[in-house]
Amino acid sequence: MSVSFSHVEPPSEVSRLRARVARLRGSLEWAADAISPKIRERILASVDRCEDRLDLGIEWTIVALAGGTGSGKSSLFNALSGSQLAEVGVSRPTTAHASAATWGGKAEALLDWVGVEASRRVEGHSALNTGDARLSGLVLLDLPDHDSVSKANRDLVDRVVPRADLLLWVVDPQKYADNALHAHYLQTVADYGMPSAMVLNHVDRLARSDADAIMFDLHRLLEDKGIGAVPVLMTSARTGAGVDSLRGAIAVAVERRTVAAEAVRAELAAVGGMLAKALAKASDPVMPNFASFVDGLSRAAGVHARAEAAASVAGGTPGPVPTVSKLTAAAVHPVRDLWLDEATAGMPRSWRRVLARVIPHARTIASVVNEALEHSTWPVFDAVIAGRFSKPKPNLAVEQAFIEHGAAVITGAVGEEIVGPTETMHQSYRALDELSTLSLEDD
Helix, strand or coil, X not given: CXXXXXXXXXXXXXXXXXXXXXXXXXXXXXXXXXXXXXXXXXXXXXXXXHHHHHHCCCCCXXXXXXXXXXXXXXXXXXXXXXXXXXXXXXXXXXXXXXEEEECCCCCHHHHHHHCCCHHHEEECCCCXXXXXXXXXXXXXXXXXXXXXXXXXXXXXXXXXXXXXXXEEEEECCCCCCCXXXXXXXXXXXXXXXXXXXXXXXXXXXXXXXXXXXXXXXXXXXXXXXXXXXXXXXXXXXXXXXXXXXXXXXXXXXXXXXXXXXXXXXXXXXXXXHHHHCCCCCCCCCCCCCHHHHHHHHHHHCCHHHHXXXXXXXXXXXXXCXXXXXXXXHHHHHHHHHHHHHHHCCCCCHHHHHHHHHHCCCHHHHHHHHHHHHHXXXXXXXXXXCCXXXXXXXXXXXXXXXXXXXXXXXXXXXXXXXXXXXXXXXXXXXXXXXXXXXXXXXCC
16 A cells, blocks of 8 residues: 655745634634723724735735825825826825825725725836836825824824835924824834834935934934834935835835735734733633532532431431432522632633623522432432441442532533633633734744
Protein backbone atom coordinates (compact mmCIF):
# COMPACT_ATOMS: atom_id res chain seq x y z
CA MET A 1 0.00 0.00 0.00
CA SER A 2 1.40 3.37 -0.95
CA VAL A 3 1.05 6.44 1.19
CA SER A 4 0.54 9.81 -0.45
CA PHE A 5 0.63 13.24 1.10
CA SER A 6 -1.28 16.24 -0.13
CA HIS A 7 0.20 19.71 0.14
CA VAL A 8 -1.65 21.98 2.52
CA GLU A 9 -1.11 25.69 2.02
CA PRO A 10 -0.29 27.62 5.20
CA PRO A 11 -3.06 29.94 6.36
CA SER A 12 -3.01 33.27 4.57
CA GLU A 13 -2.71 36.58 6.34
CA VAL A 14 -6.37 37.29 5.63
CA SER A 15 -7.50 33.93 7.01
CA ARG A 16 -5.48 34.49 10.18
CA LEU A 17 -6.99 37.93 10.62
CA ARG A 18 -10.47 36.58 9.95
CA ALA A 19 -9.95 33.90 12.57
CA ARG A 20 -8.84 36.49 15.08
CA VAL A 21 -11.84 38.69 14.35
CA ALA A 22 -14.17 35.70 14.67
CA ARG A 23 -12.67 34.75 18.03
CA LEU A 24 -13.06 38.29 19.26
CA ARG A 25 -16.66 38.50 18.15
CA GLY A 26 -17.56 35.11 19.59
CA SER A 27 -16.03 35.88 22.97
CA LEU A 28 -17.54 39.35 23.11
CA GLU A 29 -21.02 38.13 22.29
CA TRP A 30 -21.00 35.99 25.42
CA ALA A 31 -19.08 38.25 27.77
CA ALA A 32 -20.02 41.72 26.49
CA ASP A 33 -21.79 42.64 29.73
CA ALA A 34 -18.56 42.10 31.66
CA ILE A 35 -16.93 45.00 29.81
CA SER A 36 -17.82 48.62 30.42
CA PRO A 37 -20.27 50.01 27.83
CA LYS A 38 -17.79 52.63 26.61
CA ILE A 39 -15.01 50.11 25.98
CA ARG A 40 -17.46 47.53 24.60
CA GLU A 41 -18.81 50.04 22.07
CA ARG A 42 -15.32 50.92 20.85
CA ILE A 43 -14.28 47.27 20.62
CA LEU A 44 -17.38 46.21 18.71
CA ALA A 45 -17.00 49.13 16.30
CA SER A 46 -13.41 48.06 15.63
CA VAL A 47 -14.39 44.43 15.16
CA ASP A 48 -17.13 45.43 12.69
CA ARG A 49 -14.75 47.70 10.81
CA CYS A 50 -12.02 45.04 10.58
CA GLU A 51 -14.50 42.41 9.43
CA ASP A 52 -15.88 44.73 6.74
CA ARG A 53 -12.39 45.66 5.54
CA LEU A 54 -11.36 42.02 5.21
CA ASP A 55 -14.60 41.16 3.39
CA LEU A 56 -13.85 43.90 0.85
CA GLY A 57 -10.41 42.45 0.14
CA ILE A 58 -6.96 43.78 0.97
CA GLU A 59 -5.85 44.01 -2.67
CA TRP A 60 -6.78 47.70 -2.61
CA THR A 61 -4.82 50.15 -0.47
CA ILE A 62 -6.79 53.14 0.84
CA VAL A 63 -4.50 56.15 1.22
CA ALA A 64 -6.22 59.20 2.73
CA LEU A 65 -5.01 62.79 2.59
CA ALA A 66 -6.26 64.43 5.78
CA GLY A 67 -5.63 67.86 7.17
CA GLY A 68 -7.00 71.19 8.24
CA THR A 69 -8.27 74.21 6.36
CA GLY A 70 -5.64 75.68 4.05
CA SER A 71 -3.16 72.82 4.43
CA GLY A 72 -3.11 72.27 0.65
CA LYS A 73 -4.13 68.60 0.73
CA SER A 74 -6.66 69.10 -2.07
CA SER A 75 -3.95 70.60 -4.28
CA LEU A 76 -1.77 67.59 -3.52
CA PHE A 77 -4.67 65.27 -4.36
CA ASN A 78 -5.19 66.99 -7.71
CA ALA A 79 -1.47 66.80 -8.49
CA LEU A 80 -1.34 63.10 -7.66
CA SER A 81 -4.58 62.14 -9.42
CA GLY A 82 -4.03 64.33 -12.48
CA SER A 83 -7.50 65.82 -12.06
CA GLN A 84 -9.23 68.85 -10.67
CA LEU A 85 -11.78 66.78 -8.78
CA ALA A 86 -10.82 68.07 -5.34
CA GLU A 87 -12.13 71.55 -4.63
CA VAL A 88 -9.39 74.06 -3.97
CA GLY A 89 -10.84 77.05 -2.16
CA VAL A 90 -10.04 80.61 -3.11
CA SER A 91 -11.51 83.09 -0.66
CA ARG A 92 -11.56 80.49 2.10
CA PRO A 93 -9.78 77.28 1.14
CA THR A 94 -12.00 74.51 2.45
CA THR A 95 -12.87 70.98 1.37
CA ALA A 96 -16.53 70.07 1.77
CA HIS A 97 -16.62 66.58 0.22
CA ALA A 98 -14.57 63.40 0.21
CA SER A 99 -13.06 62.74 -3.22
CA ALA A 100 -11.42 59.57 -4.51
CA ALA A 101 -9.08 58.58 -7.31
CA THR A 102 -8.42 54.93 -8.09
CA TRP A 103 -5.74 53.13 -10.08
CA GLY A 104 -6.38 49.75 -11.69
CA GLY A 105 -10.15 49.74 -11.45
CA LYS A 106 -13.08 51.53 -9.88
CA ALA A 107 -13.18 49.93 -6.38
CA GLU A 108 -16.88 50.75 -6.21
CA ALA A 109 -17.77 48.51 -3.25
CA LEU A 110 -14.84 49.85 -1.25
CA LEU A 111 -15.72 53.47 -1.97
CA ASP A 112 -19.36 52.81 -1.09
CA TRP A 113 -18.15 51.52 2.28
CA VAL A 114 -15.86 54.51 2.77
CA GLY A 115 -18.71 56.86 1.86
CA VAL A 116 -17.47 58.65 -1.26
CA GLU A 117 -20.27 59.84 -3.54
CA ALA A 118 -20.23 58.46 -7.08
CA SER A 119 -19.84 61.97 -8.51
CA ARG A 120 -16.67 62.47 -6.45
CA ARG A 121 -14.74 59.56 -7.97
CA VAL A 122 -12.22 59.53 -10.80
CA GLU A 123 -9.67 57.07 -12.18
CA GLY A 124 -6.22 58.52 -11.65
CA HIS A 125 -4.04 59.21 -14.68
CA SER A 126 -1.09 61.21 -13.32
CA ALA A 127 2.56 60.27 -13.38
CA LEU A 128 1.76 57.80 -10.66
CA ASN A 129 -0.20 55.76 -13.15
CA THR A 130 2.00 56.20 -16.21
CA GLY A 131 4.01 53.07 -16.86
CA ASP A 132 4.01 52.09 -13.19
CA ALA A 133 2.04 48.90 -12.49
CA ARG A 134 2.95 49.16 -8.82
CA LEU A 135 0.12 51.65 -8.37
CA SER A 136 -2.61 49.28 -9.50
CA GLY A 137 -4.83 48.92 -6.45
CA LEU A 138 -4.42 52.43 -5.05
CA VAL A 139 -7.42 54.31 -3.71
CA LEU A 140 -6.46 57.91 -2.95
CA LEU A 141 -8.85 59.98 -0.83
CA ASP A 142 -9.08 63.70 -0.21
CA LEU A 143 -11.03 64.24 3.01
CA PRO A 144 -12.91 67.29 4.25
CA ASP A 145 -11.06 69.57 6.65
CA HIS A 146 -10.86 68.10 10.13
CA ASP A 147 -11.25 71.61 11.58
CA SER A 148 -14.22 72.52 9.39
CA VAL A 149 -16.95 74.71 10.88
CA SER A 150 -19.40 72.20 9.40
CA LYS A 151 -20.22 69.40 11.79
CA ALA A 152 -21.20 67.18 8.86
CA ASN A 153 -17.70 67.58 7.43
CA ARG A 154 -16.04 66.77 10.76
CA ASP A 155 -18.30 63.75 11.21
CA LEU A 156 -17.33 62.48 7.77
CA VAL A 157 -13.64 62.79 8.64
CA ASP A 158 -14.19 60.96 11.93
CA ARG A 159 -15.95 58.14 10.11
CA VAL A 160 -13.50 57.78 7.22
CA VAL A 161 -10.20 58.14 9.07
CA PRO A 162 -10.49 54.76 10.85
CA ARG A 163 -11.33 53.12 7.50
CA ALA A 164 -8.15 54.27 5.75
CA ASP A 165 -5.23 51.87 5.45
CA LEU A 166 -2.61 54.64 5.32
CA LEU A 167 -3.15 58.18 6.59
CA LEU A 168 -1.18 61.10 5.17
CA TRP A 169 -1.63 64.04 7.52
CA VAL A 170 -1.04 67.23 5.55
CA VAL A 171 -0.07 70.23 7.69
CA ASP A 172 1.06 73.75 6.88
CA PRO A 173 3.77 75.87 8.56
CA GLN A 174 1.23 77.95 10.50
CA LYS A 175 -0.90 75.14 11.97
CA TYR A 176 1.38 72.11 12.13
CA ALA A 177 1.06 72.10 15.95
CA ASP A 178 -2.73 72.54 15.90
CA ASN A 179 -4.20 71.14 19.12
CA ALA A 180 -7.25 69.61 17.39
CA LEU A 181 -4.95 67.57 15.18
CA HIS A 182 -2.55 66.43 17.89
CA ALA A 183 -5.00 65.97 20.76
CA HIS A 184 -7.60 64.04 18.77
CA TYR A 185 -6.47 62.61 15.47
CA LEU A 186 -2.80 61.96 16.13
CA GLN A 187 -3.71 60.59 19.55
CA THR A 188 -5.97 58.13 17.73
CA VAL A 189 -3.06 57.21 15.48
CA ALA A 190 -0.97 56.59 18.59
CA ASP A 191 -3.70 54.58 20.32
CA TYR A 192 -4.47 52.38 17.32
CA GLY A 193 -1.00 52.18 15.77
CA MET A 194 -2.47 53.24 12.41
CA PRO A 195 -0.02 53.34 9.46
CA SER A 196 0.60 57.06 8.94
CA ALA A 197 2.92 59.73 7.60
CA MET A 198 3.11 63.50 8.04
CA VAL A 199 3.37 65.85 5.07
CA LEU A 200 4.56 69.40 5.74
CA ASN A 201 3.16 71.33 2.77
CA HIS A 202 3.73 74.92 1.56
CA VAL A 203 7.47 74.68 2.20
CA ASP A 204 7.97 77.09 -0.70
CA ARG A 205 6.87 79.82 1.71
CA LEU A 206 9.73 79.05 4.10
CA ALA A 207 13.42 79.70 4.19
CA ARG A 208 15.41 76.47 4.43
CA SER A 209 16.38 77.17 8.03
CA ASP A 210 12.77 77.78 8.99
CA ALA A 211 11.65 74.58 7.27
CA ASP A 212 14.34 72.61 9.13
CA ALA A 213 13.26 74.16 12.45
CA ILE A 214 9.62 73.22 11.85
CA MET A 215 10.59 69.70 10.83
CA PHE A 216 12.60 69.35 14.04
CA ASP A 217 9.69 70.59 16.13
CA LEU A 218 7.22 68.35 14.29
CA HIS A 219 9.40 65.32 15.00
CA ARG A 220 9.48 66.34 18.67
CA LEU A 221 5.68 66.59 18.82
CA LEU A 222 5.31 63.16 17.26
CA GLU A 223 7.86 61.73 19.66
CA ASP A 224 5.86 63.14 22.56
CA LYS A 225 2.82 61.25 21.25
CA GLY A 226 4.79 58.02 21.14
CA ILE A 227 4.73 57.89 17.33
CA GLY A 228 8.21 59.17 16.62
CA ALA A 229 8.64 56.51 13.92
CA VAL A 230 6.01 58.21 11.73
CA PRO A 231 7.89 59.59 8.69
CA VAL A 232 7.67 63.28 7.81
CA LEU A 233 7.90 64.57 4.23
CA MET A 234 8.15 68.13 2.90
CA THR A 235 6.17 69.23 -0.16
CA SER A 236 4.93 72.21 -2.07
CA ALA A 237 1.82 71.50 -4.10
CA ARG A 238 2.31 74.87 -5.84
CA THR A 239 5.89 74.34 -7.07
CA GLY A 240 5.94 70.53 -7.07
CA ALA A 241 8.83 70.39 -4.60
CA GLY A 242 8.82 67.06 -2.75
CA VAL A 243 5.81 65.72 -4.68
CA ASP A 244 7.97 63.08 -6.36
CA SER A 245 9.08 61.84 -2.94
CA LEU A 246 5.47 61.67 -1.82
CA ARG A 247 4.59 59.74 -4.97
CA GLY A 248 7.41 57.33 -4.30
CA ALA A 249 6.29 56.74 -0.73
CA ILE A 250 2.75 56.00 -1.89
CA ALA A 251 4.06 53.69 -4.62
CA VAL A 252 6.12 51.70 -2.13
CA ALA A 253 3.13 51.32 0.20
CA VAL A 254 0.80 50.17 -2.57
CA GLU A 255 3.36 47.82 -4.09
CA ARG A 256 3.76 45.98 -0.80
CA ARG A 257 0.07 44.91 -0.92
CA THR A 258 0.18 44.48 2.86
CA VAL A 259 -0.77 47.91 4.18
CA ALA A 260 -4.47 47.05 4.46
CA ALA A 261 -3.66 43.93 6.44
CA GLU A 262 -1.24 45.90 8.61
CA ALA A 263 -3.97 48.44 9.33
CA VAL A 264 -6.36 45.67 10.40
CA ARG A 265 -3.67 44.07 12.54
CA ALA A 266 -2.89 47.40 14.16
CA GLU A 267 -6.54 47.98 15.00
CA LEU A 268 -6.88 44.48 16.44
CA ALA A 269 -3.78 45.06 18.54
CA ALA A 270 -5.37 48.28 19.82
CA VAL A 271 -8.49 46.29 20.66
CA GLY A 272 -6.25 44.05 22.71
CA GLY A 273 -5.11 47.06 24.68
CA MET A 274 -8.71 48.02 25.37
CA LEU A 275 -9.53 44.47 26.43
CA ALA A 276 -6.68 44.49 28.91
CA LYS A 277 -8.56 47.16 30.85
CA ALA A 278 -11.49 44.75 31.31
CA LEU A 279 -9.36 41.82 32.45
CA ALA A 280 -7.30 41.00 35.52
CA LYS A 281 -4.05 40.00 33.88
CA ALA A 282 -2.86 37.81 36.78
CA SER A 283 -6.07 35.80 36.83
CA ASP A 284 -6.49 32.31 35.41
CA PRO A 285 -10.09 31.21 36.00
CA VAL A 286 -10.51 27.79 37.60
CA MET A 287 -13.61 25.60 37.54
CA PRO A 288 -14.92 25.10 41.09
CA ASN A 289 -15.37 21.60 42.46
CA PHE A 290 -18.82 20.63 41.20
CA ALA A 291 -18.96 17.69 43.60
CA SER A 292 -18.79 20.17 46.48
CA PHE A 293 -21.61 22.19 44.92
CA VAL A 294 -23.75 19.04 44.65
CA ASP A 295 -22.87 18.02 48.19
CA GLY A 296 -24.05 21.39 49.48
CA LEU A 297 -27.40 21.03 47.71
CA SER A 298 -27.67 17.40 48.81
CA ARG A 299 -27.25 18.24 52.46
CA ALA A 300 -29.66 21.18 52.20
CA ALA A 301 -32.25 18.88 50.60
CA GLY A 302 -31.94 16.27 53.38
CA VAL A 303 -30.37 13.58 51.20
CA HIS A 304 -27.66 12.88 53.78
CA ALA A 305 -30.20 12.73 56.60
CA ARG A 306 -32.25 10.20 54.63
CA ALA A 307 -29.10 8.19 53.82
CA GLU A 308 -28.17 8.01 57.51
CA ALA A 309 -31.69 6.90 58.45
CA ALA A 310 -31.66 4.22 55.76
CA ALA A 311 -28.27 2.99 56.97
CA SER A 312 -29.59 2.74 60.51
CA VAL A 313 -32.68 0.77 59.47
CA ALA A 314 -30.56 -1.49 57.28
CA GLY A 315 -28.28 -2.03 60.27
CA GLY A 316 -31.01 -3.13 62.58
CA THR A 317 -32.41 0.04 64.14
CA PRO A 318 -36.19 0.04 63.84
CA GLY A 319 -37.79 3.12 62.35
CA PRO A 320 -38.97 4.75 59.17
CA VAL A 321 -36.80 6.16 56.40
CA PRO A 322 -37.84 9.79 56.02
CA THR A 323 -38.44 11.43 52.70
CA VAL A 324 -36.06 14.16 51.58
CA SER A 325 -36.77 17.70 52.73
CA LYS A 326 -38.02 20.35 50.38
CA LEU A 327 -35.02 22.34 49.17
CA THR A 328 -35.63 26.08 49.60
CA ALA A 329 -34.22 29.03 47.71
CA ALA A 330 -32.80 30.34 50.97
CA ALA A 331 -30.82 27.14 51.41
CA VAL A 332 -29.57 27.26 47.79
CA HIS A 333 -28.33 30.87 47.96
CA PRO A 334 -25.13 30.25 49.96
CA VAL A 335 -24.23 27.21 47.83
CA ARG A 336 -24.81 29.16 44.61
CA ASP A 337 -22.95 32.23 45.89
CA LEU A 338 -19.93 30.11 46.80
CA TRP A 339 -19.90 28.70 43.26
CA LEU A 340 -20.00 32.21 41.80
CA ASP A 341 -17.19 33.38 44.10
CA GLU A 342 -14.92 30.46 43.28
CA ALA A 343 -15.68 30.51 39.54
CA THR A 344 -14.72 34.19 39.23
CA ALA A 345 -11.94 34.34 41.81
CA GLY A 346 -9.35 36.94 40.75
CA MET A 347 -11.49 38.22 37.88
CA PRO A 348 -13.07 41.70 37.76
CA ARG A 349 -16.34 41.85 39.68
CA SER A 350 -18.29 42.45 36.48
CA TRP A 351 -17.64 38.86 35.38
CA ARG A 352 -19.33 37.53 38.52
CA ARG A 353 -22.41 39.58 37.66
CA VAL A 354 -22.46 38.09 34.16
CA LEU A 355 -22.23 34.52 35.45
CA ALA A 356 -24.89 35.21 38.06
CA ARG A 357 -27.27 36.20 35.27
CA VAL A 358 -26.74 33.12 33.11
CA ILE A 359 -26.78 30.26 35.61
CA PRO A 360 -30.17 29.33 37.15
CA HIS A 361 -31.39 31.42 40.06
CA ALA A 362 -31.68 29.88 43.52
CA ARG A 363 -35.45 29.46 43.27
CA THR A 364 -35.13 27.65 39.94
CA ILE A 365 -32.42 25.34 41.26
CA ALA A 366 -34.55 24.48 44.30
CA SER A 367 -37.61 23.72 42.18
CA VAL A 368 -35.75 21.56 39.65
CA VAL A 369 -33.87 19.58 42.31
CA ASN A 370 -37.02 18.99 44.38
CA GLU A 371 -38.89 17.61 41.40
CA ALA A 372 -36.01 15.38 40.34
CA LEU A 373 -35.56 13.92 43.85
CA GLU A 374 -39.27 13.42 44.31
CA HIS A 375 -39.61 11.38 41.14
CA SER A 376 -36.42 9.38 41.47
CA THR A 377 -36.30 5.69 42.39
CA TRP A 378 -34.25 5.29 45.54
CA PRO A 379 -32.07 2.23 46.35
CA VAL A 380 -33.85 -0.78 47.85
CA PHE A 381 -32.37 -2.58 50.87
CA ASP A 382 -33.30 -5.32 53.32
CA ALA A 383 -33.83 -4.25 56.89
CA VAL A 384 -31.91 -6.28 59.47
CA ILE A 385 -33.56 -7.30 62.76
CA ALA A 386 -30.97 -7.07 65.47
CA GLY A 387 -30.67 -9.96 67.87
CA ARG A 388 -31.25 -9.74 71.60
CA PHE A 389 -27.57 -9.49 72.37
CA SER A 390 -26.39 -7.70 69.23
CA LYS A 391 -26.06 -3.97 68.88
CA PRO A 392 -27.48 -2.32 65.73
CA LYS A 393 -24.74 -1.06 63.41
CA PRO A 394 -25.42 1.37 60.53
CA ASN A 395 -25.00 -0.16 57.10
CA LEU A 396 -22.46 2.16 55.54
CA ALA A 397 -22.88 0.64 52.10
CA VAL A 398 -26.58 1.56 52.11
CA GLU A 399 -25.75 5.06 53.34
CA GLN A 400 -23.23 5.53 50.55
CA ALA A 401 -25.68 4.21 47.97
CA PHE A 402 -28.30 6.76 49.03
CA ILE A 403 -25.78 9.62 48.97
CA GLU A 404 -24.49 8.63 45.54
CA HIS A 405 -28.04 8.30 44.22
CA GLY A 406 -28.97 11.77 45.46
CA ALA A 407 -25.79 13.25 43.98
CA ALA A 408 -26.49 11.64 40.61
CA VAL A 409 -30.06 12.95 40.57
CA ILE A 410 -28.95 16.50 41.48
CA THR A 411 -26.15 16.40 38.90
CA GLY A 412 -28.56 15.34 36.20
CA ALA A 413 -31.01 18.04 37.19
CA VAL A 414 -28.71 21.09 37.24
CA GLY A 415 -25.20 20.02 36.25
CA GLU A 416 -25.31 21.15 32.64
CA GLU A 417 -26.95 24.46 33.53
CA ILE A 418 -24.26 25.26 36.11
CA VAL A 419 -21.06 23.84 34.62
CA GLY A 420 -21.81 24.69 30.98
CA PRO A 421 -22.16 28.48 31.31
CA THR A 422 -19.23 28.60 33.73
CA GLU A 423 -16.97 26.78 31.29
CA THR A 424 -18.14 29.02 28.45
CA MET A 425 -17.37 32.12 30.52
CA HIS A 426 -13.89 30.80 31.33
CA GLN A 427 -13.23 30.05 27.68
CA SER A 428 -14.36 33.54 26.68
CA TYR A 429 -12.22 35.12 29.37
CA ARG A 430 -9.15 33.13 28.35
CA ALA A 431 -9.74 33.95 24.68
CA LEU A 432 -10.06 37.65 25.43
CA ASP A 433 -7.03 37.48 27.70
CA GLU A 434 -5.00 35.86 24.94
CA LEU A 435 -6.24 38.31 22.31
CA SER A 436 -5.44 41.22 24.61
CA THR A 437 -1.78 40.24 24.65
CA LEU A 438 -1.32 39.58 20.93
CA SER A 439 1.00 42.11 19.33
CA LEU A 440 1.49 43.09 15.71
CA GLU A 441 4.10 40.35 15.37
CA ASP A 442 1.83 37.58 16.68
CA ASP A 443 -0.31 35.06 14.80
